[in-house]
Amino acid sequence: MAMRVVAFVGSPRKGGNSDQLTDAILAGAAEAGHETEKLYLCDYALTPIDAVYGAEENWTDPRQGPADELIKRMVAADVVVLASPVYWFSVSGLMKLFIDRWALYQRDGRRLMDLMPGKRVAAALALADPEPGYLDMVLGPLQQAAKWLRMTWAGEVVATSVADPGDLAAQPGVLAAARELGRAL
Numbered sequence: 001m002a003m004r005v006v007a008f009v010g011s012p013r014k015g016g017n018s019d020q021l022t023d024a025i026l027a028g029a030a031e032a033g034h035e036t037e038k039l040y041l042c043d044y045a046l047t048p049i050d051a052v053y054g055a056e057e058n059w060t061d062p063r064q065g066p067a068d069e070l071i072k073r074m075v076a077a078d079v080v081v082l083a084s085p086v087y088w089f090s091v092s093g094l095m096k097l098f099i100d101r102w103a104l105y106q107r108d109g110r111r112l113m114d115l116m117p118g119k120r121v122a123a124a125l126a127l128a129d130p131e132p133g134y135l136d137m138v139l140g141p142l143q144q145a146a147k148w149l150r151m152t153w154a155g156e157v158v159a160t161s162v163a164d165p166g167d168l169a170a171q172p173g174v175l176a177a178a179r180e181l182g183r184a185l
């Protein structure tokens with residue numbers, strides 16, 4: 001069945017390693033007959049979410065911010081791809097700003113956690129470390145967020161030993177794995 005695959009790139013470096021991994025995933029998805037879209041988080045003026053908790057009437061209206069356009073596309077997707085460089089043993093700040101905005105979100109009276117169940121989510125990570133012993137620490141929060149939204153984890157692709165954008169070309173196996181992940185979404 002043809003699905004709508006929407007990728008969110010959390011690197012400020014367009015054409016960089018996360019971006020290249022995303023392109024490979026989306027190329028695989030297109031080969032499998034899916035419709036694809038790529039959005040750069042750096043094109044949106046994302047700001048930290050307000051600390052608003054408790055009663056629903058106190059919730060921030062996320063529709064007032066630039067995150068709304070992104071979340072709208074996420075809600076319209078069947079599969080979400082989260083691509084990020086590893087920054088300081090975590091996803092990038094851009095990716096975190098985006099994910100934080102998922103909290104307290106509602107559209108037409110429906111909360112995000114009621115809009116996302118059944119959709120699939122995959123991740124792509126790029127990092128310079130050749131032997132990162134901390135990948136679970138980076139992937140864990142993404143997997144937990146997916147679980148919280150009752151989405152299905154579709155898999156991940158990780159490119160290690162990539163510092164500069166040209167570095168990924170030396171790892172055709174990783175690009176092939178990204179393409180395969182895209183085909184299997």
Ligand SMILES: Cc1cc2nc3c(=O)[nH]c(=O)nc-3n(C[C@H](O)[C@H](O)[C@H](O)COP(=O)(O)O)c2cc1C
Pocket residue numbers: 011012013015016017018019084085086087088089090126127128129130132162163164165
């Ligand atoms: C602020 C910053 C923090 C980084 N922290 C890490 C890190 O903790 N571990 C690591 O392996 N690489 C780290 N790197 C290297 C990047 O993950 C690496 O260059 C990656 O390929 C960048 O992906 P991009 O081309 O998609 O931007 C860091 C880079 C920057 C700019």
